[in-house]
Amino acid sequence: MLRLITFDACNTLFHVRGSPGELYSNVAARFGVNIKPKPLNDSFKHSFREFYKTWPNFGAKSGKTAEKWWHGVVTQTFRSAGYHDEATVARISSVLYREFSTASPGKFILMCLTCWNI
Numbered sequence: 001m002l003r004l005i006t007f008d009a010c011n012t013l014f015h016v017r018g019s020p021g022e023l024y025s026n027v028a029a030r031f032g033v034n035i036k037p038k039p040l041n042d043s044f045k046h047s048f049r050e051f052y053k054t055w056p057n058f059g060a061k062s063g064k065t066a067e068k069w070w071h072g073v074v075t076q077t078f079r080s081a082g083y084h085d086e087a088t089v090a091r092i093s094s095v096l097y098r099e100f101s102t103a104s105p106g107k108f109i110l111m112c113l114t115c116w117n118i
Helices: 020-032 037-054 066-080 086-098
Strands: 015-016 108-110
Touching: 020 037, 020 066, 020 086, 037 066, 066 086
Parallel strands: none
Antiparallel strands: 015 108
């Protein structure tokens, strides 16, 4: 008997509009930070991989909350892209986490799901 089905949510159940660098750059601009998407995007790829390797499953077994895990990714992304104002990055990180953890209009394209009879 099948008891559990898991999904890799991103690009399976939903798709994010824009690259991480574009989204991070747009939120940073709200705080007066002018940083181009490309260095953020390049830095995000490395930061995400490093965090996921060090603390798999978004820190689930490390005692980190998902929010703290993502804050670390965002902080390292900005730092590696050359931006070092920790207080501003913390505010940017909070906004990003809040927007990604709620259904912000226009940020996500939900994929069509069919009913599963299991």
